[in-house]
Amino acid sequence: MKTEFHRITRLPSYVFAEVNKLKAEYRDQGHDIIDFGMGNPDINTESFIVDKLIETVKKPKTHRYSVSRGIKGLRKAQADYYGRRFSVKLDPEKEIIATLGSKEGLANLAMAITDPGDVILVPNPSYPIHPYGFIIAGGSLRHVPTLSNGQFDEDEYFKTLTRSLKHISPKPVAIVISFPSNPTTKTCTLKFYEELVKVAKQNEVWILSDLAYAEIYFGDNPPPSILQVPGAKSVAVEFTSMSKTFSMPGWRMGFAVGNEILIAALEKIKSYLDYGAFTPIQVAAASALSSNPSTIEKVRGIYKKRRDTLVDSMSKAGWKIPSPEATMFAWAPIPEKFKSLGSLQFSKLLLKEADISVAPGIGFGEYGENFVRIGLVENEHRIRQAARNVKSVFTAADRILSEYSSGEIDH
Ligand SMILES: Cc1ncc(COP(=O)(O)O)c(C=O)c1O
Structure with missing residues (x-):
């Protein structure tokens, strides 16, 4: 056996x-x-979010299979959030998908886009699903260090990245990045994303950006979204998570937004694998996203x-x-x-x-x-x-x- x-x-x-x-x-x-x-x-989790779940779960219609890519109201709430927070306009039909936590989205997108042996450029150190999502999917990794002397040095990062893109064979298919970073806590600038989008376009490589800590910041400058870079949607998708932002880790709710080819790939693979989060969770998540900034x-x-x-x-x-x-x-x-x-x-x-x-x-x-x-x-x-x-x-x-x-x- x-x-x-x-x-x-x-x-x-x-x-x-x-x-x-x-x-x-x-x-x-x-x-x-x-x-x-x-x-x-x-x-x-805030009680108004829990109350919304309870109110919704009392409607028997919500006990049926839900919608794999997320109910319309939830995708619309995520589009509104991106509009308010980043001034980024998203089409809820083609550019947004709800995921069962961002981890599931990352893993299934890796599965959707990776051929055996495909090379992916991943940060090191990193949150484990960034490399291992691609290992599970049959890919190969090239690690790009994101710490030098305990700091994130954007110039150093680009030196290694461009060297890798130039010399690695087969040519890498995707770059994974995640700022603010788990575990290093480092952030990046919008200028970093501008440069990264430029490099990705020149090299015809996808960018998967994990922005799980978009809202957990302590300085005066909120972390940017890569989608704020004009034209970024042609090469990038971004993941966000309700787990940290609204302290809803057990609810398993996150999103992928951005490039419509990648969103469609994730949607297709997910349509085979799941029926979406339980509808009352999606309704409650939409109420959280639409709530007052407090x-x-x-x-x-x-x-x-x-x-x-x-x-x-x-x-x-x-x-x-x-x-x-x-x-x-x-x-x-x-x-x-x-x-x-x-x-x-x-x-x-x-x-x-x-x-x-x-x-x-x-x-x-x-x-x-x-x-x-x-x-x-x-x-x-x-x-x-x-x-x-x-x-x-x-x-x-x-x-x-x-x-x-x-x-x-x-x-
Ligand atoms: C960088 C990063 N991405 C994704 C996740 C997973 O979040 P979710 O609960 O949305 O799957 C975590 C959780 O710790 C994380 O640190």
Whole structure:
């Protein structure tokens, strides 16, 4: 009997699973783990959105199969959002599709457009579906680093990108980008998108932009959309997500918008795979998208306060973490004293010695080593508690490190 499956063997074992297993063990032993590990938004979905779902679910007609590409009212609400937020005009019939979360959209678009062996240019470090959506689809990857000395350097990025586009054979078919970035939290400028669209047009390559953190930003400049670049629709699609913007992660609702060829490809593949999200979810999502900006501002405000508390309290504990400009994460360099452990062992050490769970940077790709990702998914009180725990670990660093000098941090 066949027991080795090509697609499955191409997927590496999940680095995060190792930390999660350890986390579960410590919890079973009674430890109160402060969990910054997963990017699982913990803020309650606003009650008017929940009420809309309840109101709609009482209508038996909504219990039928829904529409795979999203009901008209939802696609129209997304078009209005893009008009208001980015001054980008979208045709809800041809340029918008609802997805079961942006992750599903990314994975199925990868499946729709990738021939076996097609080369895709993906950021590194990155959110895992960016590379692995294409690995599952049978593609090959070329990683483009998005960090140099802990920063995103647009010029460096273009140097590597244009070199890759010139020399790689077969010629890449798509470029994946995602700003604000999970995990690095870095943002990009509209000028970056202008240059990227130019390069994509010259090289006849698609751009898939993941804008999941469009609304989770803390500075004065909201993150731009690639579709703000005139003519971008001829080469680009963009993904957005209700999960972060409206704190609706479990509802599984996102969108792809932009190039109509790519939207049609995604629509076709999805029409074979799903019947769309449950209609009451779509109706509630449309009400969220059409709501007063205060809904989004509230979510943003909570993350901002947590960010400030984290950066401030960890700094006092001796851990200098750059203040993230956007996203619901901090991207923290491993403190010098612990650097030689690497991000996986350092994450295990924090679990064991400080009852804190973080995501090791190596789980996001080789260029993520030397960092850990801290999710802003615990309240301010618990963030301060975490900083106190970290301080105790740092104070006892020499003793702790000597205990581990022989190797693995496990039990
Ligand atoms: C960059 C990025 N894209 C997409 C997603 C997935 O979001 P969704 O819940 O819409 O599938 C995440 C979730 O963490 C993310 O960080």
